[in-house]
Amino acid sequence: MNKLIKKSMMAAAVTGALALASSAAMAQTFPYFTVNEGSVAGANANTFTADKVTGNYTEVISFGANNSFNVSLLWNAGQFVTNNGATPVPTQLGQTGSVVSQQYGLYALYTGSGTYSMNNGTTSFNFTPGGALSVYIDPNTNTMFNKPGNGSTAWTTTNSGDDYLIGTGMPTSGQGTLDPSLSTCGSSGGINCGSFGSSTSFALTAQGSQYFTSPNPFYNVSFQSGQFNNIPLSGTQTVNGSMDVIFGSTAVPEPASVALIGLGLMGLGLSRRKKQA
Template sequence: MKKVISKTLLACALTGAFAMASTGAFAQTTTNPFPYFSVNESAANPAAANMLTADKITGNYDEIITFSGNTFNVSLLWNAGQFVTNNGTTPVASHLSPTGGSSNQYGLYALYQGNGTFSTSGGVTTFNFAPGGNLSVFTDPNSNTTFNKPANGSTAWTTGNSSDDVLIATGIPTSGQGTLNPSLSTCGSAGGSGINCGSFGSSTTFNLTSNGSKYFTSPNPFYNVSFQSGQLNNFSPTGTQEINGSMDVVFGVPEPTSVALIGLGLFGLGMSRRKKQA
């Protein structure tokens, strides 16, 4: 019976996150569209004590994606580069460093697997992410973890020197869309660089571990949805491809009024269940 309830609540949470992500209605201010969050870097041992507030995490990704028919499977590695604020425009001083360099620095990375469908018309390819997959976020003391690419998009990235890495959050992809357009001026052969040929956006559920709650300290409870937005380099949507570029992460939480407007009693059921267990 407990397994049935657990599966039902998971389905409810996915349904709620998917529907609310599509509305774009999340708690934020009129002056700053990205919700703020606070980080205690001393929780990312051996980082020195530092409390910071930011509204976005910027970074870079490397993904392996496999196309078959009209479907795709993707396995992605994201390495955080820095925290920013003021609508994601101003860097925030931190000990975060993908490459290390001092005893106080640490890395922050995520492994993501997802799938979906795609179609091409007029030379423009559109991607639609399906619910399902997984997201895992880690801190990397001393920034010494190594990463090994999978053979295809259905296989996870593997890591080395990662015995001291700490899992701080998990999630499940809920929705997303991307567009590849080689005719863009930044991508085409007529002076284009080939490094900005489209973009994508996706969302996942976001659940902190006990260690994650020591790192992401506010709001409390923390945001339960994460949003990823990135830029696509040029590639051919056939077979297995490797794509890389920039990818940023922000967080959100559904507004109560939005939940009421779209009739998501299922999400409320999941939240009430959590409170009873707390």
């Protein structure tokens, strides 16, 4: 009996430790990265650390046969933040049309595709692997963007002779939900009618490695999250909203995976106790 009690106490202690470890792993933490703004022509020398980039996107989405869709997206970075996305970082990041000489622009062009399904008025979007991501720096903040006629065609630019590519990638997965019944959506013109998240492979160019200097090698995945406006699910539509970006690495287990490992070990301990009893 004493041996059984001791083993039960040990199993409980291990279970508690795993639960604490899983809870810690599930805490929201964004990986840090370092930016060298002095690598951009015209910018002042400045290095900072951040963990998220916030911005705004405009997306052209075309709906096709068999509940398919294609998207073409333009994203303009607005601000770097740190402390798990809570604290703005002073930088020289600017927008198109800025007259401040040391400011520069940071933008991305993205194409992707997937399928959607509807259930009780809510639409679920699922991205399929494929498409392209290109990230650019605009030293003169003078680039103009041209919206494509459909979601299968990439955005084009003018006044972009000074721009240079700093990163590329390919969409790998993603999900989104559009729910017009949300109180923040309304019958028409709703500004918050759902949300989405996606992951994309990511690799820096040689010039990109001069801008994103740490870690080295840099993260190989980017994660995007944002919100939807309300749109009809037919033809070609334009949607816009906020979209944030963080980075990560495929070598690091996701928090949910760590939690599942903890639960699995807990179940194994309980199974052994039953056999011994």
